[in-house]
Amino acid sequence: MVTRPLWEAAKGRFDFDHVEVTREHGLEAYFNEADFSGYDRVIADTNLRRLGKRYQCLKRAPGLVIFDHDVCQNNVPTSEWYRRYPAVLRDLEKARIIVSGASLAQQLRDEGIDACFLPKGYDGTTISDLGLERTIASAFVGRVKNKVYKRRKRFLLRQEKLGKLQLLRAEPGEPYNRLLNSIRVFVSADIGFNEYMIKNFEAMAAGCVLLAWRQPALEQQELGFVENENVVLYDSEPELHEKLQWLHENPEKAGAIARSGQHLVSEKHTWACRAAAFPDLLAPDIKIAPTPNWRDRIRLLGAGK
Numbered sequence: 001m002v003t004r005p006l007w008e009a010a011k012g013r014f015d016f017d018h019v020e021v022t023r024e025h026g027l028e029a030y031f032n033e034a035d036f037s038g039y040d041r042v043i044a045d046t047n048l049r050r051l052g053k054r055y056q057c058l059k060r061a062p063g064l065v066i067f068d069h070d071v072c073q074n075n076v077p078t079s080e081w082y083r084r085y086p087a088v089l090r091d092l093e094k095a096r097i098i099v100s101g102a103s104l105a106q107q108l109r110d111e112g113i114d115a116c117f118l119p120k121g122y123d124g125t126t127i128s129d130l131g132l133e134r135t136i137a138s139a140f141v142g143r144v145k146n147k148v149y150k151r152r153k154r155f156l157l158r159q160e161k162l163g164k165l166q167l168l169r170a171e172p173g174e175p176y177n178r179l180l181n182s183i184r185v186f187v188s189a190d191i192g193f194n195e196y197m198i199k200n201f202e203a204m205a206a207g208c209v210l211l212a213w214r215q216p217a218l219e220q221q222e223l224g225f226v227e228n229e230n231v232v233l234y235d236s237e238p239e240l241h242e243k244l245q246w247l248h249e250n251p252e253k254a255g256a257i258a259r260s261g262q263h264l265v266s267e268k269h270t271w272a273c274r275a276a277a278f279p280d281l282l283a284p285d286i287k288i289a290p291t292p293n294w295r296d297r298i299r300l301l302g303a304g305k
Contacts, residue, residue, distance in 0.1 A: 002198070003045055003067075003069075003271065005123045005124075005125065005126075005270075005271040005272070006121065006271040006274055006275055007045070007275075009271055009272040009274075009275035009276075010275040010278055012275075013275050013276055013278060013279060014278065014279045014282070016043070027044070027046055027051065027054070027057070028051075028054040028057045031044075031057040031058060031060055031061060032057050032060065034060075034061075036060070036061050036062055039062070039063065040063055040282075041063040041064075041065055041282050042061035042062065042063055042064050042065070043065045043066075043067055043282075044058055044061070044064065044065070044066050044067065045067045045068075046066065046067075046068060047068055047070050048066065048068050048070070048071070048081070048085065048088060049070055049073060049079075049080070049081045052303060053303055055088055055091075055092070055303070056091075058092060058095070059092060059093070063286060064092065064094065064095040064096070064286070065095070065096045065097075065098065065281075065282060065286075066089075066092075066095055066096070066097045066098065067098045067118075068097065068098070068099065069099070069100040069120055071085050071097065071099045071100075071101075071104060071108075072099070072100065072101055072104060072193045072194065072195050073085075073148055074086070074104070075104070075107075075192070075193075075194060076148050076192055076193065078147050078148050078150050078151075079147075079148045080302070081303070083299065084299045084300075084302065084303055085097075085108075086108060086111045086113055086296070087292060087295070087296035087297075087299040087300050087303070088300065088303055089108070089113045089115075089289060090112070090113070090289045090290055090291065090292045090296055091292050091296065091300060092289070093288060093289055094286055094287075094288050094289070095114065095286065095289070096114045096115070096116065096281075096286050096287075097113060097114065097115045097116075098115075098116055098117075098118050098281060099115055099116075099117060099118075100117070100118065100119050100120045100195055101117065101193075101194055101195030101219065102117045102119075102195075102216075102218045102219055102221075102222045103194050103195070103216045103218050103219065104117075104194065104195065105117040106218075112289050112290040113289055114286055114287040114289065116281050117222070118274055118277060118278070118281060119195075119196070119222065119223060119269065119274070120195075120196065120197060120198045120201065121198070121201060121269050121270055121271040121273060121274045122198055122201040122202045122205055122265065122269060122270060122271065123270070123271055124205065124266065124270035124271070124272060126173060126174075126177060127176075127177050127180065127202045127205040127206055128177065128205060128206065129181065129205070129206055129207035129262060130177070130178065130181045130206075131181075132178070132181040132182060133182070134181070134182055134183060134184040134207075135182050136166060136168075136182050136183045136184065137165075137184055137185065137248065138164065138165040138166070138183070138184065138185040138186075138187055138211070138244060139165050139166040139167070139168050139183045139185075139186065139187065140156055140165060140166075140167055140168070140186065140187050140188065140189065141168045141169065141170060141176070141179055141180065141183070141186070141199070141203075142169070142199055143169070144156055144157070144167070151189075151191040151192050152189045152190070152191050155189050155191060155237075156187075156189050158237075159187070159237075159240070164187075164240070164241065164244060165185075165187045165244075176202075177206060180202065180203055180206035180207075180208060181206050181207065183203075183206075183208050184208065184209060184247075184254070185208065185209045185211050185244065185247055185248075185254070186199075186203035186204075186206075186208035186209070186210055186211065187211050187212075187240070187244075188200050188203065188210060188211065188212040188213060189213050190212070190213050190215065191213050193215075194215055194216055194219070195215055195219055196212065196215060196219060196223065196225075200212055201265050201269045204230075204231070204258075204261040204262055204264070204265045204269075205262060205265045205266060206262075207258055207259075207262050208258060209232060209247055209254045209255075209257050209258045209261070210231045210232065210261055211231075211232045211233075211234065211240070211243055211244065211247065212231055212232070212233055212234075213233070213234065213235060214233040214234060214235040220233075223268075223269070224264055224268060225264075228257065229257065229260055230257060230260040230261040230263075230264045231257070231261055232247065232257060
């Protein structure tokens, strides 16, 4: 579970009982049988999209807080859950959703949803700069096959064909960290998500220069991303090519950006940092969402099995 380091760090921040359920149908069984009396908050670290229609089991939990970093798919047309999340959250009636995009949180609040923002983070115990020789000029490490990554896939495959970068894969943990440590410029292409994915933070932590698809200004502001100071940003193919060339021709400046980025994420964007922010997100009273309308009812019909 990618967020396990978050909950390990949270043990030192607030008092909670932790139950780990590995599959969505197991979560349904647990919520249907559990005794939640005596708890102020019940936090469900779950993927609503994978939970599908079983999300209704969550209604049994008082003080429900859902932690779901895939809600960005609400605005991705290729996702099966495109524009479905507000309908589900209104159907849950009284629940807080913690999402990883500042713009997304504001959008949901505008729709009457109790939403707050907690960015994605990275595991500072796994990813670090090992001081290795960086033999790969520019690359992306990760998957592109999922249909929600359609625009990312098309864009990155074209850049690979043009010889601008390499598309690489690695096993999690040490092999992944060592591969990141061999890359000078990590090219991120979170096109259409309006927020920064975990790989951005991991690449910066490993000492890469992050060359990332430019997200809404609010995202940079909230994360402390400053263009050409701790990150390099682009929003078109010509700009990507221009920035890649500039970085390769200015290694000293590229190194300074990488070091500044690494300092930023190690100080502010580990899962331990996120754990420190969690209590303030839990404390306020949870607001009741508006009653689902007829459009919501139609969208709920397609909310998975």
